[in-house]
Amino acid sequence: MISRRTEAEARRICERGMAAYISDRHSVYLNRSLAYGVVGGIIPASLVLISSAFMPINKLWALAPVGLGLVTGFGYGTITSDREDPIHEMEFTTVCETLNPTEEEQDDSDLPEQQ
16 A cells, blocks of 8 residues: 555656656666765765875865766766656556556446356
8 A cells, every 4th residue: 555645656657657767767867876986986085085184285286086976976867867767667657557447447347246
């Protein structure tokens, strides 16, 4: 049993269509890849900043790992975002078929029980 809110959200997604659902999944994946890239860039950048206190390193070099992390996170997300499309298509089809049964299933449920 699913809640009314969850069912309403699922119906809204089904009404928008599969292309919109997959586009949303791509956006989520790209945002996650960017976040990983930023975190992956901040860690070495902080090491560069810490070492610049003890060594003669320009503090602007700390921006290089952050920029590289952003670029690689975005690039990886863009290149691999469609890798899970078959799984997303199957999920969309399964949920939307559950919410909107086909005509054959509806016809079978309308028939009186035969004894």
